[in-house]
Amino acid sequence: MSVLTLQPRLTSLIQKVFSNDKLAHAYIFSGEPGVGKEEIAFWMAKQFFCKHQNESGPCDDCNECKRINSLNHPDLHVVEPEGQSIKIDQIRSLQKEFFYKGVESDKKCYIIKHVDKMTVQAANSLLKFLEEPNGQTLAILITENKHRIIKTILSRAQMYQFDPLKEENVLSAFVNEGIEREISFLLSRTTKSILNGKQLLEEDWFFKVRDLFFHTLQQFLENPYGAIITIQTEWPNLFTDKDKQQLSLKLLSLWFNEIVNISLKRDIGLNDKNALLEAYQHHFTVFEAADMMELLIEASGMLRSNANYLMVLEHICHSWLEYIKR
Numbered sequence: 001m002s003v004l005t006l007q008p009r010l011t012s013l014i015q016k017v018f019s020n021d022k023l024a025h026a027y028i029f030s031g032e033p034g035v036g037k038e039e040i041a042f043w044m045a046k047q048f049f050c051k052h053q054n055e056s057g058p059c060d061d062c063n064e065c066k067r068i069n070s071l072n073h074p075d076l077h078v079v080e081p082e083g084q085s086i087k088i089d090q091i092r093s094l095q096k097e098f099f100y101k102g103v104e105s106d107k108k109c110y111i112i113k114h115v116d117k118m119t120v121q122a123a124n125s126l127l128k129f130l131e132e133p134n135g136q137t138l139a140i141l142i143t144e145n146k147h148r149i150i151k152t153i154l155s156r157a158q159m160y161q162f163d164p165l166k167e168e169n170v171l172s173a174f175v176n177e178g179i180e181r182e183i184s185f186l187l188s189r190t191t192k193s194i195l196n197g198k199q200l201l202e203e204d205w206f207f208k209v210r211d212l213f214f215h216t217l218q219q220f221l222e223n224p225y226g227a228i229i230t231i232q233t234e235w236p237n238l239f240t241d242k243d244k245q246q247l248s249l250k251l252l253s254l255w256f257n258e259i260v261n262i263s264l265k266r267d268i269g270l271n272d273k274n275a276l277l278e279a280y281q282h283h284f285t286v287f288e289a290a291d292m293m294e295l296l297i298e299a300s301g302m303l304r305s306n307a308n309y310l311m312v313l314e315h316i317c318h319s320w321l322e323y324i325k326r
């Protein structure tokens with residue numbers, strides 16, 4: 001996966017910083033989980049050490065780049081919480097490393113993950129470190145909760161706020177990882193985070209979801225009462241918690257959106273499901289498909305205010321059935 005497609009605004013900003021020789025000593029990478037903060041931190045570190053960096057970033061081929069890729073670079077240090085927090089001893093041993101010159105040059109870089117989880121002592125110790133940069137150092141501090149970082153640290157670092165990923169970026173990230181296109185498309189429309197998408201793929205959960213979902217859609221055309229039974233009995237077994245239940249509603253909403261798209265002759269993402277989409281088109285006008293999407297937004301709100309999942313599904317099935325029966 002190319003980091004350049006994840007956060008194009010930030011990666012081009014970082015490239016400018018390097019090409020104008022305006023590198024600061026410390027950066028804070030702030031943003032939601034799974035938007036590419038770590039990937040870009042390592043990419044920036046590579047750029048910092050790379051012997052042959054060019055306009056599109058590090059070469060990925062020199063000794064420096066290769067050793068960073070294999071997490072084996074003597075002058076790059078990564079700190080992350082041990083248990084619940086980052087402790088002062090971790091920052092002290094980092095400082096000790098930095099007291100000596102870089103092993104191979106005077107360049108040193110450290111990346112701190114979850115920097116907001118530092119204990120007060122660790123934060124104060126890091127602060128001193130940030131105030132007295134030693135030689136050519138680069139600090140990249142990563143956080144999902146920038147509001148928990150003490151002000152004195154915030155004021156000594158350049159803040160880079162990461163954007164939520166665009167659907168297209170999530171899609172190409174999954175496709176580039178070799179995940180089949182239909183699954184990648186569904187993931188990109190139901191999660192904005194690559195990390196979250198990867199979790200959904202674990203133990204084939206999302207594949208089972210895809211199969212059950214399209215099975216139910218097909219069944220609804222042929223045997224709607226059977227489909228309702230499938231929804232009432234099999235869906236709760238896969239959509240077991242609130243987040244997964246919300247995802248089931250997102251999938252349905254995506255489906256009706258695709259019906260709108262195909263009716264309006266817009267591009268669709270579910271190309272393999274063309275025949276099924278056309279079959280649904282006979283039952284739903286553009287406006288009725290849009291009504292279903294509105295109903296699903298309502299259903300999502302019901303779920304958020306703790307309505308029972310089965311009751312919410314029943315509410316949806318009721319309207320769905322009305323359209324199909326005509």
Ligand SMILES: [Zn+2]
Nearest residue numbers: 050059062065
């Ligand atoms: Zn290189």
